[in-house]
Amino acid sequence: MTDFIEPQKKFNVENSELDINSVPFEEVKQPGPGSLLEQAKGFWVTFSTMFKKNQTVQYPDVKAPTAPRFHGRHQLNRHPDGLEKCIGCELCAWACPADAIYVEGGNNTPENQVSPGERHGAVYQINYLRCIFCGLCVEACPTRALTMTNEYELADDKREKLIFEKDDLLAPLRQGMLAPPHPMYPGMTDTNYYNGDVKESHPSQNLNGQGQK
């Protein structure tokens, strides 16, 4: 089969237009220890580091805190009475440059009041295979429902597990919050909610008799 291999053309110096003798030759000083002092200077850096604070941590046994405004996993926040802040407006999905967010809105009814006002996010998914953690979704959110946490451990062994549903993203219920759906705070409108007039849940909102946290 060697017949089919084209013989390699050798570079012919004689035929070349390049005159190798015309290239100016410059002597380069080789690196290396010039003197014992210089050698000792170099080792001093190594030696002095032994007495500095260690930057390496034993992850995952030890976890160093992130910068306070680190862009980590998203969180869907709640109003102080537990109602969700997300209104399902899809502005985050619209803003997302990576098309990582999928939202479907839903109608709030007296039986199923999930957020203040008329509208809530019925389906909320963030695909962390696509998310680039740019935070444009957080900027777009009109109700401050979507923020980012400092959680960065977002690796898993299945693609499906990296599509986070609303349940995975919702903030935990804190002191004074009731799990929605439940009615809005008596006498308060959605505007009051946005203005921060609602500070905690009201006993009348507790329809399911759930223990107040």
Next chain:
Amino acid sequence: MTTTQDSAVAVELITVVIDGFEVSVPKGTLIIRAAEKLGIQIPRFCDHPLLDPVGACRQCLVDVEINGRAFPKPQASCTIPVEPNMIVKTQLTSPVADKAQKGVMELLLGNHPLDCPVCDKGGECPLQNQAMSNGRPDARLDGYKRTFEKPINISSSVLLDRERCVLCARCTRFSEQIASDPFITLNERGALQQVGIYENDPFKSYFSGNTVQICPVGALTGASYRFRARPFDLVSTPSACEHCASGCDMRTDVRRGKTLRRLAGDDASVNEEWNCDKGRWAFKYVTALDRLAHPLVRNSEGVLVQASWPEALAAAAAGLKGKRAAVITGGRVTTEDAYGYSKFARIALKTNDIDFRARVTSDEERDFLATYVVGSSTTYRDIDSADQVALIAFEPEEESPIVFLRINKNVKKRGLKVSAVATKQSIAMDKLKAEFIKVAPGAESAAVLALSLTPKSVILVGERASESAGLFSAVASLASKSGAKIAYIPRRAGERGALEAGAIGNLLPGGRPVADAAARVDIAAAWGIDSLPTQTGRTTSQIIEALSANELDAVVIGGVDANDLPNGSHVVAALKKSFVVCLEIAPSSVTEVADVVLPVAAITEKSGSFLNWEGRARAFDEAVVDSQHRSDVRILSMIADAMGESIMLGTVTASAREFNQLGKWDGARAHFTPVAAQGPRTLSGNDALLTSWRRLLDMGTLQKGEDNLAGTRRPTIAVISQKRADSIGVLTGQQVRVSNTYGSITIPVLVEDIHDDAVWVPRNSFASQTLIALNAVHGDVVTVVKA
């Protein structure tokens, strides 16, 4: 509307200067439209080309100068027609106009809530867009905005958010000028002005969805699309409406394989940007019905079991090959599918026993269709230029709503005369100011013959004419006597296409009469076969009788509900003893007794076309791609292949191409033999003659799954005359029982203008399904008593 006659008349052109550019437009053109012609966009909210100008929103202010004299202030360009020597400066060249527009926008936004994130219009909102293009970048108004309770249901399918309203009056003008349903109006004055409904009268209009579509802000929203998606989520496909024969151009918006909404398309020659609520909102049946996913075959124990496609096709082929078989297609298949059924019957089954009319029919109707309807082309334009329109066995608002809108437009614009031969006064007749020619059920023919029409008149005859013997003959005679044009308007979208495709016993594709040897040779040559069956085929009812009497062994049924046929239980019994191959989207009374059930694609999952009542092709693409279902024609082609009798129609495109290549028949039409009308009948006691028709919104299968739409159905009532009410002693609102030996219907009564011999009940409404409950059709004798 410029017709061919009108364009012959020279239109007076006026030249105006807009922003330094000259443009010549016909006299009477509004400045805003003349500017559009130059590509200059003047912002507007209230202006709509199909509604009368009103100048309500003031957003389109421009500087106008005529003969060197300028108006002292900017003028609304949507209300001023162009005049000679007019110089217009829009916001692009006049700082005054620009400032005026910005000022108006600021005032509009002064009370408009900033709830765009929760508003359905967000992302496709003219107010959002024009606030960006022609508004101030920041707000100067401080303080509280006007608030109203939000939202209020003005009907079960339309919601009103008065805070968002910019008082453009598009919705109220539509209701008044186009639909003639003045249920919504502007109330109060000044800052409190708002759109309102009459307190005791909900906004029950068959056209309410259009107000949602033309609302330039999110004040009117549809209940079923509420909060479902944003415009950027949706993939839009141009489509055609599958509900009636009006043939509306539509747009189907799909999100992730699910249809979320349908909008009226813009086709000036058909639906003119409007459609009816059924076309707009009744699409959920595709997902709401328990769809068939796999072929089913009846096994040796007589149970329908899931089967693979090759098994099912082999079973169908084995049951049909060499047997005496017929075909019944409902009126809902596309033209391409109907052509497939037509070819399948002739080649694979070697018969002309095919009928697309799955309803009450007559032989007279079939002959009438072959002589006067197939290949005819009466159009909406003929209604526009008619001097009189006669409605015969046709209730336009209920049975073809866009035809109603077109007649209504002509009644409003030029006082078109409408005459209706009917048993009962109706809401549509009121709106059309129609001359009501009252007849007893079955006695329509004499009244039709007495009509005096001219060659410029149009006779609109509905499919219900088949329920009154001699009525089609009377229509034919009236047309030949007066020279008036006939328009046959069936109720279902696929009927005209099926007629043209030859899915009927006396016609081959393209309107070629079966009885004509030349026509048969024509088709046989095109199909590459030696000969075609020569005998005129059976009609739907004859096929059922033949199955029952063992004169036929098998039948192929596509999209038929046995309850649409008279005597449904008899139909089911006849099917049960025969070999039935059923092509359906969901389980029905027919699939239950079928031997092979083959699932087919619903309308959103396939491409194809319908022919509307004009014979105009309304093509559509598949809106939901990647569906697992295929169109009927492909499945028929596979059965034919399995039978060894190829019809070579593997795709919808192949079917469309072949059908179009056949062309229309230019030979002699079949001769129409008139049928004598029934003589007058005498009634005794509480007996009455039943008259009924289907309402637009009723118990129809294609309206399943849409509860908001069902809320706008008209109430189920029985209608009787004052004389009958007195004799049985009931008042409007009390219950009556309409009965015969088969069964009875008990519903509230309305005393109205109806023939004394008649009682009207809706044909397929809640609590009043006459074919199921009474097994009675138009003209049958029933007893009406107080319940």
